Amino acid sequence: xxxxxxxxxxxxxxxxxEARRREAGGWKAARWARRAVQIAALILFVYLxxxxxxxxxxxxxxxxxxxxxxxxxxxxxLAAREWLxxxxxxxxxxxxxxxxxRIWCGWIxxxxxLLGWFRFRAARRLAPxxxxxxxSVKYVxxxxxxxxxxxxxxxxxxxxxxxxxxxxxxxxxxxxxDYVVGAVETALVGWGPGDGVVNWVEAHFRGTxxxxxxxxxxxxxxxxxxxxxxxxxxVFAEQFWCRYLCPLGALLGLVAKAQVLxxxxxxxxxxCNACVRACRVDAIERTDAGAGGGGEAAVxxxxxxxxxxxxxxxxxxxxxxxxxxxxxxxxxxxPWATYDPGRRQFLTAAAIGxxxxxxxxxxxxxxxxxxxxxxxxxxxxxxxxLARCLRCSECMRVCPTSGLQPSLGQGGLEAxxxxxxxxxxxxCDYSCTACGHVCPSGAIPKLDLERKxxxxxxxxxxxxxxxxxxxxxxxCIVCQEMCPISNKAIVLSDQxxxxxxxxxxxxxxxxxxxxxxxIGCGICEYKCPLEGTSAIVVLPSDPALAxxxxxxxxxxxxx
Amino acid sequence: MAMEPLxxxxxxxxxxxxxxxxxxxxGPERALAALARAEDDLDRAALDGDATxxxxxxxxxxxxxxxxxxxxxxxxxxxxxxGMRKFxxxxxxxxxKPNIGWARAPKYAATTNPAVVGTLVSLARRAGAKRVIxxxxxxxxxPANCYDVSGIAAAxxxxxxxxxxxxxxxxxxxxxxxxxxxxxxxxxxIVNADVLINVPIAKQHGSTGLTLAGKNMMGCTSxxxxxxxLGLSQSIAEINARLRPELTxxxxxxxxxxxxxxxxxxxxxxxxNTVIACKDWVAADTYATRLFGKKPGAVPYxxxxxxxxxxxxxxxxxxxRNV
Numbered sequence: 028x029x030x031x032x033x034x035x036x037x038x039x040x041x042x043x044x045e046a047r048r049r050e051a052g053g054w055k056a057a058r059w060a061r062r063a064v065q066i067a068a069l070i071l072f073v074y075l076x077x078x079x080x081x082x083x084x085x086x087x088x089x090x091x092x093x094x095x096x097x098x099x100x101x102x103x104x105l106a107a108r109e110w111l112x113x114x115x116x117x118x119x120x121x122x123x124x125x126x127x128x129r130i131w132c133g134w135i136x137x138x139x140x141l142l143g144w145f146r147f148r149a150a151r152r153l154a155p156x157x158x159x160x161x162x163s164v165k166y167v168x169x170x171x172x173x174x175x176x177x178x179x180x181x182x183x184x185x186x187x188x189x190x191x192x193x194x195x196x197x198x199x200x201x202x203x204x205d206y207v208v209g210a211v212e213t214a215l216v217g218w219g220p221g222d223g224v225v226n227w228v229e230a231h232f233r234g235t236x237x238x239x240x241x242x243x244x245x246x247x248x249x250x251x252x253x254x255x256x257x258x259x260x261x262v263f264a265e266q267f268w269c270r271y272l273c274p275l276g277a278l279l280g281l282v283a284k285a286q287v288l289x290x291x292x293x294x295x296x297x298x299c300n301a302c303v304r305a306c307r308v309d310a311i312e313r314t315d316a317g318a319g320g321g322g323e324a325a326v327x328x329x330x331x332x333x334x335x336x337x338x339x340x341x342x343x344x345x346x347x348x349x350x351x352x353x354x355x356x357x358x359x360x361x362p363w364a365t366y367d368p369g370r371r372q373f374l375t376a377a378a379i380g381x382x383x384x385x386x387x388x389x390x391x392x393x394x395x396x397x398x399x400x401x402x403x404x405x406x407x408x409x410x411x412x413l414a415r416c417l418r419c420s421e422c423m424r425v426c427p428t429s430g431l432q433p434s435l436g437q438g439g440l441e442a443x444x445x446x447x448x449x450x451x452x453x454x455c456d457y458s459c460t461a462c463g464h465v466c467p468s469g470a471i472p473k474l475d476l477e478r479k480x481x482x483x484x485x486x487x488x489x490x491x492x493x494x495x496x497x498x499x500x501x502x503c504i505v506c507q508e509m510c511p512i513s514n515k516a517i518v519l520s521d522q523x524x525x526x527x528x529x530x531x532x533x534x535x536x537x538x539x540x541x542x543x544x545x546i547g548c549g550i551c552e553y554k555c556p557l558e559g560t561s562a563i564v565v566l567p568s569d570p571a572l573a574x575x576x577x578x579x580x581x582x583x584x585x586x
Numbered sequence: 587m588a589m590e591p592l593x594x595x596x597x598x599x600x601x602x603x604x605x606x607x608x609x610x611x612x613g614p615e616r617a618l619a620a621l622a623r624a625e626d627d628l629d630r631a632a633l634d635g636d637a638t639x640x641x642x643x644x645x646x647x648x649x650x651x652x653x654x655x656x657x658x659x660x661x662x663x664x665x666x667x668x669g670m671r672k673f674x675x676x677x678x679x680x681x682x683k684p685n686i687g688w689a690r691a692p693k694y695a696a697t698t699n700p701a702v703v704g705t706l707v708s709l710a711r712r713a714g715a716k717r718v719i720x721x722x723x724x725x726x727x728x729p730a731n732c733y734d735v736s737g738i739a740a741a742x743x744x745x746x747x748x749x750x751x752x753x754x755x756x757x758x759x760x761x762x763x764x765x766x767x768x769x770x771x772x773x774x775x776i777v778n779a780d781v782l783i784n785v786p787i788a789k790q791h792g793s794t795g796l797t798l799a800g801k802n803m804m805g806c807t808s809x810x811x812x813x814x815x816l817g818l819s820q821s822i823a824e825i826n827a828r829l830r831p832e833l834t835x836x837x838x839x840x841x842x843x844x845x846x847x848x849x850x851x852x853x854x855x856x857x858x859n860t861v862i863a864c865k866d867w868v869a870a871d872t873y874a875t876r877l878f879g880k881k882p883g884a885v886p887y888x889x890x891x892x893x894x895x896x897x898x899x900x901x902x903x904x905x906x907r908n909v
Contacts, residue, residue: 083731216758226750229755230750456728458689458727458731458735503814514851529766532819533817534792536792
């Protein structure tokens with residue numbers, strides 16, 4: 028059912044027909060404006076996702092939504108103990124909340140917009156049964172995030188709504204979309220006019236809307252399930268996530284207690300409940316016991332809880348009475364509801380936050396000096412990196428080889444969904460600096476190409492029991508061929524011509540790694556022709572290895 | 587003081603300068619007109635073949651053009667083997683396959699010279715090709731980046747051709763001649779093209795000794811690893827037997843003599859100012875090994891291809907034209 032129909036059907040319970048004809052035109056226009064802004068913001072959001080899809084140079088504002096996200100900005104600055112001017116745009120969102128409340132939630136937030144479109148019939152029946160106290164969960168989550176950030180942990184930023192939606196697109200929706208397109212194309216190739224269609228699609232969309240390489244992400248399913256869970260919670264109430272869970276909504280809600288411009292219920296209210304029913308987040312409270320009827324009310328019978336209101340304006344459209352509802356300035360703080368945060372919620376949040384940090388800090392990942400994670404170039408200081416990483420997946424999506432993957436086990440739960448380079452899936456491109464340029468929080472520094480090419484992120488190690496020339500006397504020099512270092516960090520030794528069983532000749536030579544030249548880009552591991560595990564793998568670098576000498580052998584064969 | 591003997595190209599340059607000088611005696615307009623006429627003549631010859639080519643047996647000429655201009659060399663070489671119209675007919679869909687395997691600037695000699703590619707595209711267009719598509723499946727970095735950094739995208743665009751990115755769904759498995767691969771995935775648009783022009787750059791290579799025309803066809807497959815493990819030289823011969831390029835032009839303007847095929851250091855680059863053209867890629871590759879001071883036997887895939895009857899390694903059976 029459309030917004031329109033729903034509101035009007037509800038309005039029928041209340042006011043008389045002539046009352047419904049009151050001049051709501053202005054508010055209707057405002058509501059259309061809100062929908063237009065929501066859709067425009069969602070389109071911009073999706074556009075920015077594709078502007079940073081497997082690129083070497085992404086649109087400079089690819090991280091725009093994160094820059095306006097005060098939860099991301101505040102937690103990062105707190106955890107990193109550093110003023111990050113890049114994220115200062117978030118103050119605009121906070122300022123907007125002081126004047127117009129949670130306008131971000133109802134007008135801008137792409138997750139909020141999407142959740143508004145997933146409506147379930149059951150929600151109308153079930154919503155009244157959801158206890159209002161549940162609304163304090165979001166404040167507790169916010170508290171936990173703040174306490175953990177104060178202790179240097181950013182792990183729970185996985186709950187940031189912008190990050191949640193971005194990550195879902197990166198790791199499951201966009202790869203799935205490309206997979207479907209690829210499957211249809213494969214079916215069409217070689218079938219009459221199919222070739223033409225495929226060629227046209229490939230020529231026009233490959234590299235922009237369609238990723239160059241089919242991306243594969245380690246946690247795609249888990250990340251999608253989190254998103255689906257958030258969507259399915261709408262079964263219990265409209266915008267369930269926004270009402271009860273969203274920590275960014277909680278932060279803006281607290282600011283919105285001081286909201287200056289807001290919907291006001293005036294003395295003209297006849298208590299018809301039209302606004303209460305119209306409200307998608309159930310943010311309007313009755314202030315009298317008796318509902319309905321009664322024409323001579325001297326005081327307002329309802330009020331808007333500013334910390335819950337997402338400024339959708341449906342109430343103003345729904346109100347059948349002249350002058351009962353208005354929109355205007357007031358300096359009175361928004362009403363304090365029973366579920367609003369208090370000492371109890373604060374203590375709970377502090378306990379959970381401290382406990383979680385303690386638990387994460389005792390994971391085995393912390394017991395090993397370098398737990399084997401290959402981080403993006405420039406993010407080699409693990410502590411500083413974890414204190415800044417938003418787990419937003421921007422770097423993973425922009426990575427032209429999709430080698431950057433959301434981690435799960437390697438760094439412990441603390442590092443969940445932070446980027447690690449899985450060289451068997453994709454390597455760090457020698458001519459690319461994209462990840463540092465899209466990172467919203469500076470967890471991955473912006474490096475110029477010159478510096479990035481010298482940035483050691485790991486070192487390649489050959490397994491001579493699996494390497495074809497070493498273990499099976501079979502010619503192969505793929506790793507040496509691929510090595511992008513101009514004087515080669517992989518050299519060939521013992522080169523000679525051999526005759527294969529079928530009488531044809533090939534060169535046999537044995538590759539060796541020159542650790543002091545290797546930067547750990549991983550193209551060798553990626554391209555190794557062995558099935559399954561590569562015979563050359565990138566491991567964390569150690570200065571002792573890099574200090575070694577160059578092994579014998581030459582990069583060129585003797586002809 | 588001993589005077590150094592003039593090389594052929596220097597001698598030709600002197601003659602040309604003298605010619606221009608003489609022409610100047612008749613006034614600058616006539617000199618410019620003479621230059622323009624020479625340019626026109628070369629363009630016409632590149633399409634229809636020069637006077638000598640008309641008398642030689644079809645496909646039995648190997649042209650070696652030398653000079654500092656890659657574009658002029660390409661035109662002269664194509665003219666010397668009979669002109670582009672010998673290979674491209676009106677309405678053809680032409681695929682030009684350079685080596686764009688790396689995201690390296692042209693000066694590093696890791697990718698085919700953009701002027702050579704651009705000239706071939708423009709000749710094919712003027713010979714009446716309906717479409718000229720240029721592509722490669724780069725082994726490192728993503729295609730769009732390699733296309734841009736190599737300078738080939740810009741050259742192709744201004745010559746009236748188009749670049750295509752070889753997406754995964756464009757490959758189909760084909761039956762191949764030979765005993766090793768049997769079937770192998772190749773890019774359908776290349777297999778189905780009316781004319782395939784192979785334009786490699788000559789480089790040192792760790793597993794095949796050199797990478798020339800035959801090895802360059804590895805950019806037409808999505809499964810290089812299988813070729814490496816099964817037997818590279820024979821695999822290269824077998825995919826060439828299916829792809830059968832109509833024309834091969836080897837860019838040896840700047841060749842990579844060490845640390846190939848990726849390069850990245852100017853110290854590994856040698857300037858040869860040479861472009862080789864031949865209908866027979868085996869012959870072209872055989873000739874190109876000379877530029878590296880190697881014997882054709884040092885590049886095993888050339889022998890494997892000759893054994894399959896894809897071309898000849900016996901250069902005395904061809905007319906070699908130095909132009």
